[in-house]
Each structure stands twice: as structure tokens, then as C-alpha cells.
Amino acid sequence: MTQATLAALRAGELRGATQLKLACDLQAFPPEIFTLADSLEVLDLSGNALHALPEDLHRLRRLRVLFASGNAFTELPRALGCCDNLEMVGFKGSRIAEVPAASLPPRLRWLILTDNAIETLPEALGECPRLQKLMLAGNRLRALPDALARCTALELVRLAANRFEALPPWLLQLPHLAWLAMAGNPLTAAREAQVRDDGSAVPAIAWTQLQVGELLGEGASGFIHAAQWRRDDGVSEAVALKLFKGGLTSDGRPESEMAASLVAGTHAALIGLKGRLVGHPEGREGLVLTRVDAQWRNLAGPPSFASCTRDVYAPGTAFDAATVQRLASDVAAAMAHLHARGLVHGDLYAHNVLWRAAVEDGDGAAAPARALLGDFGAAACAPAQLQPALQALDVLAFGRLLGELLAHCTQADALPALAALREDCLRPDPAARPRFEAIARRCDG
Template structure:
């Protein structure tokens, strides 16, 4: 049995990073790029090439990641058609104020710089997607509350101690990543946002105790590293590498498994150790990828898990969000299925998510691109990179956080329903009931949404 590519192995589109082939500075200077709508320059730049302004009437996406830039020109607004700007892995210490003068700019990525300060005037008025992962930011400006079109906010791996109350005005927010910061509390207004569906907050002081308790409550065997023989690579993501392996059993037989070795660096979702903790605490479920044990005595001290192999017939249900779709997954044009398959899948994933909640885990990334399925309705929910841990006290906030995930499931149910092929009136009636359930899950009044165990029961009874 061979594992399919694990969900979440390629998060490029989901996090907004651009994989396009870079052009050369010489091409730009020779005028060979006239009329270009998209430009990628990765050539050790220390200054912004003024020749880019020659593309002002056409340029919509500019990727300057992987250079040595620390400033942008004050007249950046001359790029009046620019909608997307990536400047990750550079040397910025402050988000440039010039961004705020770009009237069409709605997607900004400055991951892995040295940014400490975010001036209010640096926030473009049309901003929909802001990526500031892995910087040194201690506070956000109150002006962020004016970004009412903001849908994605990615702030994992900074030094935030609080979120500004003004952020509550960003009622279009759908995805928020605030893991691996220094937050002492989660504001009550955050899970109450009407469109929020995907939230990650692990690795903050207020969540540490819940993470520790969840792991301590789980029973998982230690597997000696020397009993594992690694084979080919099955997938690699920001948090680690998954390899096929043989696990030598006491009777001398080799058992095929998958081994995930975790990296130490912060990802777009948070700390790898939080992902590992969620895997351990999730428990056994037919719609979750099984965890066989935790790796013990790795020669370099690397943390890792031994996972069950996934049958090769399983494939990702959809692709991750694109730059165009922003927060919604991208399905193949031909994606369609009979109701029976969709029903089996919906029931299984709802049940798996309900178990995670019962074990104190918020998945945080309940998306079709994190579901493997076989085309017949058998599915596996994977990728705990954005998982967080629910408050231990069973408080109203714990319930509110579960209802954030109910909205994510409602959006998934809508996607499944819209691609169903009903065979008769009875199946059309089932889809009509699904539409009602989906509306309850996605309603803007977060407190009125059903919990996942109620959702799973409703689907199972249909």
C-alpha cells in the first residue's frame, strides 16, 4: 500500500506565495517585458529597479521576494494597476508607507523580513489579503480597522501581545492566523466575526496549557528510530517532510508506514510542535489519518511521528485557494459526484471534526484541499498545521470557537452539494435539507450556528 501525497504538502497558493519563474533584470532594462501584467524578479536586488515603472499601465502582480530590499520608492503609487505585491524574504524593518498610496493594491505579502513596525498609512485602502508571517511585529495599528475588505490576515510568528479592538470592524475577515505570538488572551469579538471560518492561534501563552493538557491526555507509543527504514519522499510542506518507511515488527516483518519528521521553524500557520501535538491528541477515527506512534531516539533529536499509509486511490478533494479565489478552494472543472458519495464524505468529515472538538482541538483549516478521498465517499481529514487547542474550561469562548469551524464545514457542505448529481426527487429533497443545514452553519450570527456534533447527527439521520 502506498501513501497518496499528504494534504497540505504544498501550501503555496493557500498562503499567497508566488512560484512563477523569475525574469532577469537585463530583460526588464532592454524593454523586452513591455506590456507585462506579471513580473517576478529574484536577483539579489538591494534597490527597487526604477525600470519597473515603464510597466505602470499593465503591471498587476509584482513579486520581489528573495532579494535584499529594505525600502520601496515613495512614488510606488505610479503602478496604478498593481493589485498583488510580494516582498517576502527581504530586509524590511518597517512596512513601507508607500503601499498605502497604491489605490488598486489588495494583496500584500512581506513574510520573513525583519518588520517591527506597521504604520497605519502603509495599509492600502483596497486591502483584502495581508501576509506578515515570521517578522518581529509587536503591535498592529488601529488604522487596520479601516480595511473593511480584508478577508485574509496572516500574522503567525510575530511578537503580538494583543490585537487592536479596531480589527473587529473588519467584518469581511474569513481566515486569521495569529499562532506563535505572545497573546495573553483571545478577544471575544474575534470568533464572533460574521464570516470568520478558519482560525489558528496555537503557540500563544493563553493556549499553552491547553496544548500541554491535550497531549498528556493522549496515549501514544514511542517507536524506536532504529526500527524504521526510510524510503522515498511522499511530500514536503512548511512544517516537515513525509517519507515512506518500513517499520520492523517484533516478529521480523516489515510494516509499511509513513514517517513525518518535523522542522523547527515557524510556518504560515504556526509552530510545527503545535501541529504534532494535535496529531497526537486527535485520537483514532476512520476519517482521520492514523498515528501509530511518536519517534523516539532520533540521532539528531528531530521530532517525528509514524503515520498509517494512505491507499494510493485517495486524492485531494480540491486544490487550495488561488490568488483569484482568495479564501475558497479550487475544484477541477469536471468535479461532480453522486449524492451517495457526497453523503458518505460529509458524514465522515463532520464526525471527524466533531471528535477533534471533543478532544479539545480546533482544526483551523477545514478545507476540501485538506481532505483525501477515493471518489466513492471515503475520506480522510488531514493537515493539522493550523490546529489550535480549545480552552479547558468549556467556556462560552470554547463554544464560540467551535462555531467558527461550523462555518467552515458549512462552506464545505455547500461545495459538495453544488456538485452533486441527484438521481430523483428524493435525492433532490435531501439536497434541499442540506441547503438549510448549510445556511444554519454559515449564518452571520455566529452564536446561532450548530456545533459539529449536531451537524454530524443531522447528516447521519438524513
Template sequence: MDTLSQLRAGNLTGIKRLDLSCGLTEFPREIFELADSLEILNLSGNALSSLPADFGRLKKLRVLFCSDNPFSQLPEVIAECPQLRMVGFKACQIQQVPAAALSPALRWLILTNNQIEQMPETLGQCKDMQKLMLAGNRLAQLPESMIACHRLELLRISSNRFAALPDWLLTLPRLTWLAYADNPLSEAREEASVSPSAPVNRIDWHSLTLKQKLGEGASGLIYQADWQKTPEETQTVAVKLFKGSMTSDGTPQSEMAASFAIGSHPNLVDIAGQVVHHPDGTDGLVMQLIDPQFKNLAGPPSLDSCTRDVYSADTRFTLRDALSLATGIASATMHLHAAGLLHGDLYAHNILWNGRGGALLSDFGGASFLPLNNPTQSQTLQRLETRAFGCLLEELLAHCEATSDEQDAWQALAALKARCLDTDVAARPSLSEVYRDLETLSKRLG
């Protein structure tokens, strides 16, 4: 029996999560019979264009997903759900976001890939907002009322119409992960990075033989492949094939532009080139194949953790391994900044490590070019990434086992973490300063 039939038969009493994707054109009113228990409702992938006027009856609803439905407006009725904290209307046809639709209690709002030209001033009343995803719209500005959003940590505004970033945005005390590629403010540098005259290695699809799938992310699929570089030489590589034209972070073109501008570094995943002549026109990257001993440091944020990664319960680091890992990632991030780039997604789930302190920073889907014509903003943006590094240090220390002889070093690392997390953006150290301090600490530890 399918889920809709079970719902209508009254067989789902007491459930906390309901997923319905079955071509719905109207909201099934039987859902209200679950009002005493339902916390997560996923109606993505249907043909809904409205929600009922009494939607607020879902008094325990915390999470609502309505992506891939033909809504033209964010429904005002969602704000009547007293416990609603996370809302996702991705890839709908939303043009209007009414002020009344935004509950001040919202913590996580996803409006990626719509047709929104303006966000209401009431967005600034969402004082608990931590994660705001607006990539792929038609925004040229953000409401200045957002200066009051002191808990905002992750913001995605790629693929919009921003000619510049507002200075007030970069003063937000907890803003940490910011992506703004594919906007007029960075258009020239992105186009230069992928132009036909750019020194990019273009790799013919027909020289690649795909093997097993290695993984899958929000933006694409990664395969192991054999690359026939010359008639005499075959190299084993990884190939990333992008899924579509828009992700929560931005476009494949922006990710490729950033990837080609990075250059080589021992703690970054090397990019070999761009896939060309794919029979379906699919965009792709050819990358170094990572030794299978390297694993993701952590899992991505959950619905509950919102902006913070999730580590397995048995994760433990020695202080030396934690320090080695941190030093490598600081060096890689410093290299990106020197190349004029912001990673934008400096997270443990984008770090591969070998269990002994060796680490690689990967995934440039959230990367953006720094505004080199605005040195003040460029430096401030780098200090946002310092906070991301501080979050990483905080997580490493939480899973770190220090011996009695290492307590001074542990305290020094904790003090560095505190400096990186300073709510005064200007007071944070640069990544080059962080790297220098880590190097000094490594020498002290011996």
C-alpha cells in the same frame, strides 16, 4: 538571459507577473516601465530594506510579495498602489506596521514570522480583509477596531503572546478558519501533550527507511517509509518531516501536540508516533499510509479565490457520495471537538477521498486546543468550525448531481448548509447536531 537582464534590456514589456530573486539590494527602477501591465510582483528572497517613494506608480499592481527581505518596517508607500489587494512580507525583520501602510482595500495580508508587537487601529478600516496571517510575531492583543472587519474569514495568530482570545473576535460573522496555538492561552495543554511523561509513541529515526516522496505541504515533506517495529515486524508507513521552525499556521511542536491529543477515528489520518533521534534534530511524525486511491478533494485557494478552495473543472459528486463524504467529515470534526481541539483548517484540500464517498480529514498544522476553562468561548469556537463545514457543504452541492427523486434530499442538505453559514455565530448548529441531521438524511435517502 536571466530575468533581471531581460528587464533591463526592455524585453518584458506587457508582462503581468514579474519574479525577481537575485540578491537585490535596491529596487530596480526598470520595473516602473511595466506599470501599464504589471499585476503581480514577487521580490521575495532578496536583500531589500525599502521601496522607492514613487512605488505608487505601479497603478495596476494587485499582488506584492516581499518575503525574506530585511525590512524593519512595512513600507507606507505600498498603500499608494490603487489596485493592491494582496501583500506578503513573511520572514522579514518587521517591527513596525505604520497605520499609513494599510490600504482600506487590502484583502489578504501576510506578516508571518516577524517581530511585530502591535498592529495599528487602522486595521479595522480594512473592511474587505478576508485573510490575515500574523503567526510568529510578538502580539499580545489585536486592535478592537477589527470588530468592523465583517468579511474576515481566515486569521492566523499562532506563536504570539496572547493570554486569551478577545470575545469580540469570535462574534465576527464570517470568521471561519482560526489558528491560535503556541500562545500562553494554550501553553499548558500543548506542553502536557508532548511532555516526556505523555503517552506518546516515540519512534527511533534509525528504525525508519525512507522510500519515495509522497507529497509536500507548507509545513513539511511526506515520504513513504518502512518502519521496523520489531526484529520480526516491518510496517509500511508515511513519515512527515517538518521543514523549519515556523509556518503560516504555527510551529511543528504545536502540530505534534495536537496530533497526539486527537486519538483514533475512522475518518481521521491516524498518527503512529513521533520521530526521535533524527541526526539533524528534525521534527517528524509517523502516520498511517493512506491507500493511493485516496486523493485530495480540491486544491488550496488561489490568489484570486483568496479563502476558497479550487476544484478541478470536471469535479462531480452523486448526492449519495456527497452525503457520505460530508457525514464522515462531520463525524471526524465532532470527534476533534470532543477531544478539546479545533481543526482550524477544515478545507477540502485537507480532505482525502476515494471517489465513492469515503473520506479522511488530515493536516493538523492549524489545530488549536479549545479553552476548556472558558466553556462559552469553547462552544463559540466550535461554531466557527461549523461555518467551515458549511463552506464544504456549499462546495459539494455546487458540484453535485441530484436525480429527480433526490431533490427533496438536496434541498434538505442546502438548508443545513444555510444554517451552518448563518452570520449569527450563536445560531449555528454544533457539529454533533450537524452529524445527527446528516445521519437522518442518509436514512431518508436510503
């Protein structure tokens, strides 16, 4: 919203509003926001020049979500800790170096501190039993507070692009942790650099061989363009070109995603990698990928404020048993391939899966439903000694995905073997979960 929104707020025209966004170079917190104390639930103050919040912020007694990214704070405001209903806190790229124990609200569920200057976190973070999502990529952390081991509800943690030389053992034992990003730390840096420097990993495709067309989409780490690739044999092929933005994302850095994509290589259930872009006039990095047609679509949408760590499926989503079996089989096969190459995905979600319903080919023969796994933004070249424990997190994520597919299946009773597999993947003891090689065999049933 713009300055006009601030004017409307000051004129009393927004009374009763439950959501408010102000982005107009604010130097101080507008006291008129307190006129919404009885209704305001979501407040977005991102993109201003704030360096403090009022001590009586708790007057916004219904406030559940507060975003203040891109401001000029040096510490996470202590006023947050007195907001009894505050569940989601987002201060991305806000120059924060200190996180006082007093700044943590009692009902904290989702904490975003990506791209700051934080070196340590308080032990008091372990006193947030509802914490499910913790996003810390792009800081200066070398360790986590041991008290965080008490946050057994944690499901998603982002630690990429920090200074970790090791992960705390308790982290990989959390019973519900399914999504972990940890690339771009010293413990993965050597392998990432080796992969990026290996010119033989995938073919090099020159910028001059590409005719770049319309923008197909934009993700956190880059732009996807339609392109025509004039191959060395003279044939022109329709492809997709991903040009990396070059900045930090909530999952990590583009160079880590590049390394993961190169390690992943090719597989029938992965979005095909044709080669690595070289010779861009601005020096940008990119990947040339198989272009999928309009029949392919995302299996689900990303989590919402309310769902926190769970994907959101379109209303009326329904699959028959054969479709569920095939989608599960494809994703499991792709994951088995990645794990065999020492790569953990870290973000195995339905929103990172493209799928296509069963179709008839040109001869009238039926082609089954298919799935393609993509998005390596949170993937990591895992150190050998950590691979079993990290792979178990991907297995838990697969169990969640399998549960969602079965919940949207019109014939779930016809898939008892997949229901049993889901339970095995969801075991709270990570060591008791099956490996993807066995999962893939069970999905093929």
C-alpha cells in the same frame, strides 16, 4: 526568476508583462520596473536585500499583488498605502517591527505579515472593509486593535506563535470568520506542553525501526516519506513518516502541530496516527502515519490569488448524491471526535480532506466513497472556556465545505436535508450554529 530576468527588463524585452519576479540579491528597487506601469499586476520581490520601496510606487497603477518576503525592511513601506488597486500584500520574514497606518492600501484584501517582529498594529486596520485574510503568525502581538472588529468581511486569521494570553471577545463574533489559528500562544502553551510531554499519548516508534523510502510529498511544516515500520511483533508494515522541518509556517509552529496530532488520536475518518518518532539521529521530531494508497486524492486545491479564502476544485469536478452524503458524514464525524477531545481544527478545508470514490472490493461488493481529514497545522488545544466559540468557527468552515460539495453535486435536489444543514452552519451568529455532534447525526440522516 534570475538575473537574466533583470537583464531582460532593462533591455525592454518584458514590455506588456502582467507578472514579474526578481530574486537576484537586489539592494534597491530597480527603476526599470516602472516601464511596466501600464500592465504589471503581480510583482514578486521576495528573497532580496531590499529595505525600502520608492515613494512613487503608485505609478504601477494596475498593481494588485505585491510580495516582498525575506527582505530587510524594518517597517511596512508607507508607499503601499498610495497604491489604489493593491489587494494582496505579502512581507513574510522581512524583519518588520512597525506597521504605519499610512502603509495600508485602501483595497486591501489579503495581508501576510508572518514571521516578523510586530508588537502592535494600527487602529487604521479597521478601515480596510474588504479585508478577508490576515496572516500574523510568528510575531510579538499581545492584542489586536479593537477597530479590527469593523472588518466584518474577515474569513481567515492566523495569530499562532504570538504572545496572546487572551483573545478579544469580538474576534470570535465576527460573522464570516471560519479559519483561525491561535496555537503556540500563552493561552494554549500549558496544554500543548503537557500533551507533548505525556509519553503515554501514543506509542513511541524508534528511528531504528523504520526503513525510510522515497519522498511522497512536502507541506509547509514537514516532509512525508514512504517508510517500512518493523513493529515489535516482527511484522513489517508500510507507513508514512512525517518529519517536521522545525521552522515557523503560516499556520504556526511544528511543536503545536505535534501536540494537536497527539490530542487528535485515532478515528476512522482521520489519517491514522501510528506513533511518535523517537531517536532521530539529528533530533528531529516526526509522526508515523497510516500510508494511504493512490486511490485517495485531495478533494480540492488550496485557494488562489483570485479566490483568496476559497478552495479551487478541478474543472469538471462532480459528485453524485451518495458521495456527497458520505463525504459530509465522514468529515462531520471526524470533527465531532476532535471537538470532543478539546481540539479545534482551524483549517477545515477541502484541500485538507483526502477522498476516495466508491469502489468494489475483491469479492465484488461495493465499498462507499470515503473521506479522511488531515493537516493539524492550524489546530489548537483550546482552553475550555473558549471551546464553544472556537468550535463555532469550525462549524462555519464545514458549512462552506458542505456548500461546495452541494455545488458540485449532480443530484443536489435529492439532498434537501444537507442543504438545510448548510444554512444552519452558515448562520452569522456563531452561537446559533449547531454543534458537530448534532451535525454528524444530521449527515447520517
